[in-house]
Amino acid sequence: MGDRQVVNGMVYKIRTGISWRDLPERYGSWQTVYTRFRRYALDGVFTRALQQIQARADAAGDIDWLVQIDSTIVRAHQHAAATGRKGGSTGRTNRTITPSADPEAD
Numbered sequence: 001m002g003d004r005q006v007v008n009g010m011v012y013k014i015r016t017g018i019s020w021r022d023l024p025e026r027y028g029s030w031q032t033v034y035t036r037f038r039r040y041a042l043d044g045v046f047t048r049a050l051q052q053i054q055a056r057a058d059a060a061g062d063i064d065w066l067v068q069i070d071s072t073i074v075r076a077h078q079h080a081a082a083t084g085r086k087g088g089s090t091g092r093t094n095r096t097i098t099p100s101a102d103p104e105a106d
Contacts, residue, residue, distance in 0.1 A: 001028040006033050008027060009030075012027060
């Protein structure tokens with residue numbers, strides 16, 4: 001089975017959202033495609049490929065890195081509100097969350 005056939009099977013599965021077992025036979029054994037997909041994901045193959053594609057597109061000026069976050073879409077569930085309970089304390093403590101020095105390790 002060729003590498004292109006396996007990669008095309010991975011792309012087809014992701015694009016269509018089908019289960020691995022429903023992968024058409026033209027892509028080969030679904031077990032082979034799944035095993036290679038899992039190995040590539042665990043080895044970071046997809047991450048490195050994306051980084052290389054982004055680096056080339058950025059060097060060519062094809063990427064606009066403007067990022068905006070609209071805070072109006074960020075909402076907490078009603079039970080997340082610290083309204084307290086009857087009889088005093090909520091029993092919760094205030095905790096400080098500190099970002100990791102090495103986010104890759106998280």
